[in-house]
Amino acid sequence: MEQELIRRARTGDQGAFESLINIYTPSLFKVVRRMTIDTYEAEAILQETFWRIWKALPRYQGDRHFFPYLVTVATNLVRDAWRKERWLLPDEYEALADQFPDNLPTPETQIEAAERLQVLAEAVADLPPAYRAVIALRYDAGLSYEEVAAALGLPLNTVRTHLRRAKAVLRQKLETFYG
Amino acid sequence: MDRRDDLDRILERLPSDAPRRDLAADISRYVRGKRRSAFSRRLALTLALAISGLWLSSPLFSALVASLKGSGSSLAMLLDWIQASLAGLESFVSYTWNGLTGLQTGIADSISASAWLGLAALGLSCLLALDQLLPRGADAEFTSNGYHKGAEA
Numbered sequence: 001m002e003q004e005l006i007r008r009a010r011t012g013d014q015g016a017f018e019s020l021i022n023i024y025t026p027s028l029f030k031v032v033r034r035m036t037i038d039t040y041e042a043e044a045i046l047q048e049t050f051w052r053i054w055k056a057l058p059r060y061q062g063d064r065h066f067f068p069y070l071v072t073v074a075t076n077l078v079r080d081a082w083r084k085e086r087w088l089l090p091d092e093y094e095a096l097a098d099q100f101p102d103n104l105p106t107p108e109t110q111i112e113a114a115e116r117l118q119v120l121a122e123a124v125a126d127l128p129p130a131y132r133a134v135i136a137l138r139y140d141a142g143l144s145y146e147e148v149a150a151a152l153g154l155p156l157n158t159v160r161t162h163l164r165r166a167k168a169v170l171r172q173k174l175e176t177f178y179g
Numbered sequence: 180m181d182r183r184d185d186l187d188r189i190l191e192r193l194p195s196d197a198p199r200r201d202l203a204a205d206i207s208r209y210v211r212g213k214r215r216s217a218f219s220r221r222l223a224l225t226l227a228l229a230i231s232g233l234w235l236s237s238p239l240f241s242a243l244v245a246s247l248k249g250s251g252s253s254l255a256m257l258l259d260w261i262q263a264s265l266a267g268l269e270s271f272v273s274y275t276w277n278g279l280t281g282l283q284t285g286i287a288d289s290i291s292a293s294a295w296l297g298l299a300a301l302g303l304s305c306l307l308a309l310d311q312l313l314p315r316g317a318d319a320e321f322t323s324n325g326y327h328k329g330a331e332a
Contacts, residue, residue, distance in 0.1 A: 018207040018210075022207075047205070047210075050210055054214070121194050139191050170186065
């Protein structure tokens with residue numbers, strides 16, 4: 001069904017493309033919103049993402065799945081926005097992350113309630129952009145490590161390191177929050 | 180390989196803002212608007228190139244039309260060509276080569292730079308018009324999965 005919509009959109013069928021917009025907007029918004037400061041920025045990036053996809057569709061290679069392709073275009077736009085700010089990781093975060101390896105006792109098992117999930121969501125929002133992006137692409141978009149690396153233009157090992165450090169920072173924040 | 184831990188599972192369920200209900204409709208409107216403005220810009224560029232190209236190359240076309248009307252030269256050239264063909268392959272090749280070289284020199288001498296510029300503008304406007312008229316992805320090939328192969332991303 002989606003492949004047929006993509007095929008029709010590639011030949012200029014605006015209706016088919018609008019169906020694709022309807023299908024993918026909720027999941028793409030979730031990913032982009034995690035990476036952006038606010039809802040308005042996320043919406044602007046979604047608009048521009050779909051416009052760029054429309055222009056690029058005639059050259060779209062089907063050897064990539066469509067959602068990771070959308071996510072990659074959106075991530076590039078988010079990174080463009082971040083370049084005006086600061087994409088690189090603050091040193092203090094790197095140092096903090098390295099103090100909390102994966103095998104520390106964690107409070108994860110206690111975290112079940114929505115309130116606690118909210119705490120974690122806020123902790124993710126406080127992460128530096130590069131860590132936030134990895135979290136969003138890995139968990140919200142459900143991309144593989146390879147797809148995350150391709151979307152961010154980073155080596156695979158860097159993605160793994162970012163993710164490990166981001167999780168260490170989150171564990172530390174949760175531990176602090178729950179005493 | 181990476182093992183999923185409790186934090187992985189929690190991160191997969193992380194709450195986030197839901198999109199506005201009419202966000203998809205707004206995006207569709209945005210894309211339609213951008214398409215219209217892009218089409219208008221290309222149309223304006225095509226027309227501007229066609230008009231300026233015609234204006235710049237109009238002296239050339241006038242001269243060409245006048246010479247065709249005045250001399251029946253195409254018939255004479257055709258007869259010459261047939262005669263040359265019958266005279267033998269060698270002389271034919273030589274004649275054709277000389278003729279083409281002479282034609283090329285004649286064109287280059289007789290057409291001014293502005294006329295060349297006009298012809299280039301006309302050609303470009305034709306390409307732009309063709310690009311707009313042809314359906315998107317007309318060169319696409321699809322596999323049985325409906326996916327495109329071969330083109331650059």
